[in-house]
Amino acid sequence: MNKQWFVVYCKSREESRAQLHLQNQGIHSFFPKIRKEKIIRGKRSTVEEALFPSYLFIFVDQEYTNFSKIRSTRGINDFVKFGREIARVSEETIKRLENACHSINDLKADTQSLFKSGDKVEIKSGSFKGLSAIFEAQDGLERSMLLLNILNQENKISFCNKEIKKAES
Structure with a gap:
């Protein structure tokens, strides 16, 4: 198996939907979110927002994956590409993003x-x-x-x- 991380571009505010549908297909994905403090209707509250709005990272084997099936998944527009080449992300970069999201989101003082x-x-x-x-x-x-x-x-x-x-x- 030669699994790699790829980047997909999602429809606006449909990253969670795309992630759910990918999960139903057995495809592992990563959607980095951060918690932010905002004032909504005059009340201060904590909300989760996308770190990279409209982008989702997926972990698939390029040889055995049907990319057109992923492209047609509800909530996904297409793969991010550089020319004709689909964008790849290193395992190390994803691990750093995961660690950063965990440390940022756990900084709340009680x-x-x-x-x-x-x-x-x-x-x-x-x-x-x-x-x-x-x-x-x-x-x-x-x-x-x-x-x-x-x-x-x-x-x-x-x-x-x-x-x-x-x-x-």
Whole structure:
């Protein structure tokens, strides 16, 4: 067996449908997604989006695969080509993409188990790096509201959870 990774171009927003239909045909595919924080209808929520919109990676044996069957799979337009040659992607590149997607998507900090109202926290990055603040409350899924003393005045400022850590007592 001489399986390789190929790239297919999908119809707009039909990558998941194409992946499902390829799976039903017994074809292994990879659809890289990342989680993003967005404001939808005034509420902050986490959504999954395609890392490469309209593209899907498939792992098939070039000798024994019916490429026209893949091309006619629901949700797929065609293979990505360079001239007449179908684009291939190395195994190493796919592994790097998979690892990157896993590490990006697992970076969420769970502030409910880390901080309680009134806890002292330290800001790890950004323009307020190194300053101490008081944790006040959750501000959405990936942000927290902090009380920061600037020029002897208490200010409520929202920070990304990745930018704060519990202050050492």
